[in-house]
Amino acid sequence: MSRHVLQAVGLVRRYGGLTAVDHVDLVAPQGVITGLIGPNGAGKSTLFSLLTGVEQPDEGKVLLDKSDITKMRPDIRSRRGLVQTFQVPSLFPTLTVADNLLVGAENRHRDYAGGLLGLASKGRGHVSRLVEETLGSLGLSDLRDTIAGTLPTGALRLVEFARALCAQPDILLLDEPASGLDNDETARFSQLLRRTADDGVGILIVDHDVDLVFSVADQVYAMVGGRVVASGDPGHVRDDPTVRSVYLAQAAHRHDETVLKQPQEAR
Numbered sequence: 272m273s274r275h276v277l278q279a280v281g282l283v284r285r286y287g288g289l290t291a292v293d294h295v296d297l298v299a300p301q302g303v304i305t306g307l308i309g310p311n312g313a314g315k316s317t318l319f320s321l322l323t324g325v326e327q328p329d330e331g332k333v334l335l336d337k338s339d340i341t342k343m344r345p346d347i348r349s350r351r352g353l354v355q356t357f358q359v360p361s362l363f364p365t366l367t368v369a370d371n372l373l374v375g376a377e378n379r380h381r382d383y384a385g386g387l388l389g390l391a392s393k394g395r396g397h398v399s400r401l402v403e404e405t406l407g408s409l410g411l412s413d414l415r416d417t418i419a420g421t422l423p424t425g426a427l428r429l430v431e432f433a434r435a436l437c438a439q440p441d442i443l444l445l446d447e448p449a450s451g452l453d454n455d456e457t458a459r460f461s462q463l464l465r466r467t468a469d470d471g472v473g474i475l476i477v478d479h480d481v482d483l484v485f486s487v488a489d490q491v492y493a494m495v496g497g498r499v500v501a502s503g504d505p506g507h508v509r510d511d512p513t514v515r516s517v518y519l520a521q522a523a524h525r526h527d528e529t530v531l532k533q534p535q536e537a538r
C-alpha cells in the first residue's frame with residue numbers, strides 16, 4: 272500500500288515587504304502526527320492557509336502524494352483527501368450533529384465532475400453507516416439528534432473533528448483544535464488524535480498549546496520569522512537553542528514557568 276504524504280516545497284508567501292512564510296519545506300506523512308509551533312506572527316497560519324489552498328504561494332509548491340496541488344481549490348483538495356478543521360468550528364448551527372456529519376461525508380463522496388448530480392458510486396447507505404460508526408467511535412451517539420448550535424465548546428470541537436473524519440481524510444489539517452478545551456478534554460482529545468493517526472490518517476496540528484503539541488506529535492516543526500528553525504522529533508526540537516530562547520523569553524514575559532515542560536512531563 273502506498274503511503275499518502277503532504278509536502279511543502281520551498282513555500283514563500285509575502286505581504287508587501289514582509290515575508291510571512293520564507294522558503295518552508297515540510298513533510299506530513301500518513302499515520303504520523305506532525306506538530307507546527309512558533310510564537311505569534313511566526314507564519315503558522317499563513318503556512319496552514321497555503322497547505323489548505325486558502326492562500327496561494329508566491330514561490331514553491333504543495334504536493335499531495337507527489338501530485339502538484341498548489342493551484343487546487345480547498346474543496347477539491349478536500350475531495351482528494353486533504354481535509355481541514357477550522358480555528359472557529361464551522362458546523363451548521365441549525366442542523367443536528369448527525370446531519371453535520373452527513374454533510375462532511377457527502378462532500379467527500381460526491382462525484383468530482385458532478386457535485387450537483389448527487390453521490391458517487393458508494394451511495395447513501397455507505398455514507399449513513401459511516402456517520403453512525405463515527406458517532407459511535409467518538410462517543411457522540413447520544414448527541415446525534417442535538418442541534419449543533421446548542422453544544423458547549425468541548426462537544427462542538429469534537430463534532431467538528433468527527434465531521435472531518437467523516438470526509439475520510441488521508442491527511443487532516445487541524446488549526447487550533449484544542450482551543451477552549453479544559454485539561455480533561457485536551458487529554459481525551461490527544462488520545463483521539465493518537466488513535467486517528469494509528470488508524471492511518473496523517474495529522475498536521477497547529478496549536479498555541481505547545482505542551483499538547485510536544486506530547487502528542489511524532490515530529491515537530493518550529494517556525495520563527497517565517498522560517499523553519501528546527502524540525503524533527505519533539506525532544507530534539509524542544510532542546511533546540513533557538514526554540515528554547517523564543518519560548519523561554521515568552522515565558523519570562525508572562526511569568527509563566529510551565530512553558531516547555533519535558534515531553535514526558537507534559538504527557
Ligand SMILES: Nc1ncnc2c1ncn2[C@@H]1O[C@H](COP(=O)(O)OP(=O)(O)OP(=O)(O)O)[C@@H](O)[C@H]1O
Pocket residue numbers: 286289291309310311312313314315316317318
Ligand atoms: N493578510 C495579511 N496581510 C498582511 N500581513 C499579514 C497577513 N496575514 C498575516 N500577515 C502577517 O504575516 C506574519 C505571519 O502571520 P501568521 O498569522 O501566519 O502568524 P502565526 O504564526 O499564525 O501567528 P499567531 O500565532 O498569532 O496566529 C505576521 O507578521 C502577520 O502580521
